[in-house]
Amino acid sequence: MFSRLREDITSIIQKDPAARNAWEVITCYPGFQAIVMHRCAHWFWLRGFKWLGRFTSHVARVLTGIEIHPGATLGRRVFIDHGFGVVIGETAEVGDDCTIYQGVTLGGTSLSRGTKRHPTLEPGVIVGAGAKVLGGFTIGAGAKIGSNSVVVKPVPAGATAVGNPAHVVKKEGAQSEAGAAQLFSAYGVTQNSDDPISKVLHKLIDHAVSQQEQIEKLTQAVSHAGIRCDNPDMKDKIDPKQINILVD
Template sequence: MFSRLRADIRCILERDPAARSAWEVITVYPGFHAVVLHRWAHACWTHGFKWPARFIAHVARGLTGIEIHPAAKIGERVFFDHAMGVVVGETAEIGDGCTIYQGVTLGGTSLYKGTKRHPTLGKNVVVSAGAKVLGGFLVGDGAKIGSNAVVIKPVPAGATAVGIPARIIPSKAGESADVAAPQKFSAYGITQDDDPLSQAMRGLIDNAAGQEHQIALLWQAIEKLSSQPGTQGLRALRRSARRELRGGEADAADRQVERVLAPCCSGRVHRPPGTPLRECPPAFGLLLDFAAGSTRCPVHEGTP
């Protein structure tokens, strides 16, 4: 018993730089008081003294602001830091070396009695302020739960869960053992890894910038090409297209182009006759296919 108390005091001195002495921890740390009182309540519960167990838990809640069901299982060296408003449900299990901050809920999503409704935390898990871990699943050893995260699915060992609902940031290769080690303790579960959503957003932005650059280069090339009337390559493309679209098909294609170009020629886009094709954006792409060799809108000036 006393060895467990010494381990609990030592873990608080290691993780809280504000703790100055063992005497201070014993007398004025509500997280320490909550763990000690819970052990008494849990002993009563396991020996069949349900009401005394609930009464001790009720007193502990009033003294510390931490509500722990007497049936919950808590390991050694567990530290409730600034833990006002923490709720630990009946079937919850907290492994050795865990740290839980204020406003955390280890809750359930089921109303069925006799089932595993609350989460199990592995060893050296850090649950940051305001986080909600809901459901009867496992949070692996050395995992971190970010502040205000809502976790509704298992978290692998060494991973970090952030956001609402929580997204999983996998641990780096070979890092799990280090994360679980006491010397690697991270206050409030702070990690240097990027949020996967921010990584994806940065990738999309970089990709869009690259596409804009490529489009600008293509536009310059097309503009240069369209400004050269009588270009043999464009005329050859026109002849090839006419050969492929024989007879009525070619005429139908021309009529389709005219329908597509109707907004350009109905007064909604004012453009004097003879305006170069590159200044007629609605028609630009289609005209390169169907009016190759021309630098003017075929609806206004006709095709060659």
């Protein structure tokens, strides 16, 4: 037990530059306190003391603002940062080295008892503040869920999901396992990770501008051939810079 506590404290100090020492983590980090209390509640739950497990979970919620059902499974070195408003459902599974920020919900969309209703987070997943992961599917290892995203379908390993509903952006380029283990993106934010919808819109705008230029060239060629063509209204021309600013 004490080895797992040391792991948790070390992981928090590594991931949070505001954490100065172990005593500060133990006394001032509600995420750490909630996980310790959850382990007690989970122990009761697995041994048939259901009410005692739920009551321990309830006390933890009152003290920390974090609600973890005693039936949920949490791995090693899970870090709940800030934590207020985090809700983790009964059949949720959180893998080793996952990071969850405030306001996150790992929720279920089914009322069927005895079924897998809540998501599974594989090792190394980062879930940004306010994100909602709803359903009994799997978020792949090392995936990142952007802040305030609403995820309702599986996310591949190493990918980033952003938006409402969330759109998946696959990670560009291969990366070694050692490099992936050292990579940490606070709040699920990655460098140069544009919204996939905006990327598609930018491509459509560029395509429309290219077509506009081709039409102008064809119109000029037809006019030189002696065929009369009405000149297009210059006011209706697409201004790519103006539209791209609106899309960004």
